[in-house]
Amino acid sequence: SMVNTTINELLTMEEIIQRLDPDKVADILLPKSGQIVQPFIDELLADKPKALKEFATNYATDKDGWVQQRLAHKFLRDLTVDVQDNIGSVCNLRNCVVNMMMSDRSLLGKLFKISGKDELIFLVDSGLWFGFLL
Numbered sequence: 804s805m806v807n808t809t810i811n812e813l814l815t816m817e818e819i820i821q822r823l824d825p826d827k828v829a830d831i832l833l834p835k836s837g838q839i840v841q842p843f844i845d846e847l848l849a850d851k852p853k854a855l856k857e858f859a860t861n862y863a864t865d866k867d868g869w870v871q872q873r874l875a876h877k878f879l880r881d882l883t884v885d886v887q888d889n890i891g892s893v894c895n896l897r898n899c900v901v902n903m904m905m906s907d908r909s910l911l912g913k914l915f916k917i918s919g920k921d922e923l924i925f926l927v928d929s930g931l932w933f934g935f936l937l
Contacts, residue, residue: 820890829879836875 832839841860848856886893904911916923 816894817890820887823883823887825880825883825887828883829876832879833876836879840875 844856844859848859904914
């Protein structure tokens with residue numbers, strides 16, 4: 804129930820991702836896109852002639868080239884739109900919250916104290932009275 808409380812008090816993952824502007828995301832990621840794409844090019848063209856590999860690498864890493872300005876920006880923009888459309892299958896917020904709580908047990912304790920404060924006072928008070936009567 805604490806996971807549900809945490810998730811319900813926050814914005815949903817869908818709301819956060821839907822607020823992203825695909826063009827701004829593409830503009831931010833564009834300068835690094837050559838570095839992001841390079842490992843994929845290396846793997847894809849590993850068994851191809853060296854000249855083809857160098858040609859693809861030059862186009863992928865050319866920050867001012869046509870590939871970067873047109874294809875990479877379009878790819879990053881379309882990727883952002885696809886993530887927005889499919890965020891539920893890309894990222895599960897419940898799993899993220901559970902993993903975070905399990906990795907930091909003190910956070911779990913703090914959350915329990917905050918969310919269960921009234922219930923804990925009731926349990927302590929009722930335990931005192933019922934214990935006294937027994």
